[in-house]
Amino acid sequence: MLNIKQFVKNIPKVELHLHIEGSLEPELMFSLAERNAISLPYSSVEQLKQAYQFNNLQEFLDLYYQGAEVLQTEQDFFDLAWAYYQTCQRDNVLHTEIFFDPQTHTERGIDIGTVIKGLMRAKQQAYQQLGVSSEYILCFLRHLSEESAIQTLKAAKPYLSDIVGVGLDSSEQGHPPEKFQRVFAMAKQLGLERVAHAGEEGPAANVKNAWQLLDVSRIDHGVRCLEDEELVAQLAEAQIPLTVCPFSNVKLKVVSNLSEHPLPDMLSKGLAVTINSDDPAYFGGYLLANLEACAETFAWTAQQIADLCLTAVQASYASETRKRELSQLIDNYLAEFN
């Protein structure tokens, strides 16, 4: 009989909250810096890794945007995504929904087409060679203006068939969802799905407003919804998926350590929770590592882990056919284990 660790490793998994720029491992950052003749303010991979200690979201974002400057060419974006897809294959992540931040690159003079073409080439190769399916979500940076978000959506118009939806990320404090109501309405008009980071560092009101004013169908993070009991009951009733990122919450000091994470409380309240990695190159592990650590910390059973994976399938924007396929694989895997 398999133990729980092996069970977590081999179960078919789905990831719904992964920033491709946050999967840039220090080694790849150094090699792209060299290829593009960019000098990094760190003398070695080890020194860079030592800098990955954050007291809050903003301290992380400062390093994350600096790191992304090594990404210059279509090939760089391909290499970045390809490296992530290889971890998916290694960890049996069969479907993944990937955020990308065009403004991080267009603000540096890189064309949005360069970014998207590199990512799409990796997406196709990942499906053909690794059997990993994926979708892309274009995120607006909330510390930038509404106007900049609208310009970004316009610039993405030639590539709308390459993206499944739009999201909202970066500094939550001082940049509430209301600021982006119009651009989200435009995205809806274009037939795009909508998600938003909310209730990570910001208050429960951000979760409520992202849901009601931006009309999102998933909330990214959402852990602080717990501060509003009525909202929790409504989110549970509507089964709005929350893409929770345990390692991220620990690294950014949203919680003091994993055992203090409100995941058990969220699950007991009937919220549609999923487990995700956010920025695995910065936070100490990919989806599998997050799931393994949670399974151990919270003593989850095989059934509970399978239920989390099935929730992620249902919450995904994969086709109905792909969802059925993934659910069947999970069901069969659990049946074999029992």
Ligand SMILES: Nc1ncnc2[nH]cnc12
């Ligand atoms: N955890 C996070 N919160 C907000 N914006 C992000 N961009 C990348 N990771 C993020």
Ligand SMILES: [Zn+2]
């Ligand atoms: Zn995130």
